[in-house]
Amino acid sequence: MACGVSCYQGRERCNDFSIGIELEGTDTLAYTDAQYRQLAAVTDLLIALYPAIAENIAGHSDIAPVRKTDPGPAFDWIKYRALLSAPSEKETS
Template sequence: MQLDRATGWFSGVTHCPSPNFNARPEGEAISLLVIHNISLPPACFGTGKVQQFFQNRLDPAEHPYFESIQHLTVSAHLFVERDGAVTQFVSLLDRAWHAGVSCFDGREGCNDFSIGIELEGTDDMPYTDAQYTALQQLTRQIRSLWPAIGPERIKGHDDIAPGRKTDPGPAFDWPRYRAALNEDKA
């Protein structure tokens, strides 16, 4: 997978464009990476429902949980499935609607200056080796184009929306992920 700086799209991943995005504010610099988790229905993997959700095609009659989220219009830039497969929904140059009401470093509206990566999972189920490998590869390329995203500017959704969000949850191995990023610098 290779990131094209001119377009903000990765090659070598599945493209599944979402309508749930808009332009970043003029002159806004990308300086934050937000890690999330999602599974639809909750704790069910490989269903294709995340892709439908981010494209506003989820059928609320298919599952009671879908009824509770049918009003939402959300997306992330990238989604990493359990097997490490990556899907991109929004160009990294555009503003995906992943963070919601959020604040980081005294600034509200984190969607304006962040990139959102969703991991297929739940707060309390371990993520897979393939997911960590893909996440590290994505992060390495993102940071090479936006060096303002230092280690202190890679956060969980729970960090930027405390009390409202809990993902990626205690199952996410931050020490493992950060150690892998530090190895990249060695």
């Protein structure tokens, strides 16, 4: 079953080379502190195993903007990045 069109930094078929993490929520309701803490903990573990991903963290809306809106405007990228053990220099909106 095809998951639809996706593209990130010129590469298509993102499900073939990416790791997806789902959060329970909506585009408009704030995520909880517990969600941010757990997301950062999982991300730190993944970065320890795959260091290159530290500079390639993106939202679903970044790879399939026509079809996906998550994590949405309620997701606080600055707060999330501040919780990472080794925040990247890359800004994410």
